[in-house]
Amino acid sequence: xxxxxxxxxxxxxxxxxxxxxxxxxxxxxxxxxxxxxxxxxxxxxxxxxxxxxxxxxxxxxxxxxxxxxxxxxxxxxxxxxxxxxxxxxxxxxxxxxxxxxxxxxxxxxxxxxx
Amino acid sequence: xxxxxxxxxxxxxxxxxxxxxxxxxxxxxxxxxxxxxxxxxxxxxxxxxxxxxxxxxxxxxxxxxxxxxxxxxxxxxxxxxxxxxxxxxxxxxxxxxxxxxxxxxxxxxxxxxxxxxx
Numbered sequence: 001x002x003x004x005x006x007x008x009x010x011x012x013x014x015x016x017x018x019x020x021x022x023x024x025x026x027x028x029x030x031x032x033x034x035x036x037x038x039x040x041x042x043x044x045x046x047x048x049x050x051x052x053x054x055x056x057x058x059x060x061x062x063x064x065x066x067x068x069x070x071x072x073x074x075x076x077x078x079x080x081x082x083x084x085x086x087x088x089x090x091x092x093x094x095x096x097x098x099x100x101x102x103x104x105x106x107x108x109x110x111x112x113x114x
Numbered sequence: 115x116x117x118x119x120x121x122x123x124x125x126x127x128x129x130x131x132x133x134x135x136x137x138x139x140x141x142x143x144x145x146x147x148x149x150x151x152x153x154x155x156x157x158x159x160x161x162x163x164x165x166x167x168x169x170x171x172x173x174x175x176x177x178x179x180x181x182x183x184x185x186x187x188x189x190x191x192x193x194x195x196x197x198x199x200x201x202x203x204x205x206x207x208x209x210x211x212x213x214x215x216x217x218x219x220x221x222x223x224x225x226x227x228x229x230x231x232x
Contacts, residue, residue, distance in 0.1 A: 042205050042222025105159035
């Protein structure tokens with residue numbers, strides 16, 4: 001069974017440029033999470049989807065960050081424009097349902113903003 | 115708000131020995147989940163072990179076991195017979211028990227970097 005797929009694995013951009021990250025969850029997983037992991041820190045939730053609905057986006061900085069999961073399967077997280085402080089690892093996770101179910105994580109995208 | 119504290123930024127252990135990683139948390143809830151995740155250099159977070167707060171029995175998964183002290187809000191991970199492949203960043207995490215809204219959010223500590231020496 002394929003795990004959570006993320007691309008790209010690495011991205012280097014200059015500040016003020018836009019950037020997008022893609023995530024394909026495990027087949028059949030209806031819940032998808034985007035986490036931000038700063039260097040030396042644990043991950044922090046940005047947004048959670050149940051199917052195509054964003055049910056928790058309280059931690060997403062909406063002035064520059066956006067996300068979509070149009071068909072309730074794969075998802076894209078976008079930053080526009082990127083700032084130096086956005087350099088971090090962006091992790092995607094998925095689960096089947098939420099209450100009792102393990103979140104499976106992808107390998108993440110390491111973003112460097114110059 | 116819930117917080118998770120890992121007071122050991124780095125730990126090291128000799129291969130085949132036992133090591134214990136510490137974690138404390140703060141919550142006003144009585145029902146919740148606690149987790150230990152492993153993050154190797156590949157960055158992929160892997161669930162090591164899970165504990166439900168309503169269970170008094172400590173969780174065990176092969177060489178991994180926890181010491182869950184609910185009153186003290188302590189949740190330590192013991193790794194027995196350490197192997198080179200255990201070297202990684204270990205994160206302690208908390209999640210509320212109830213459904214809905216932000217309750218499914220995992221709150222992570224800052225992690226402990228474990229080195230295994232041959």
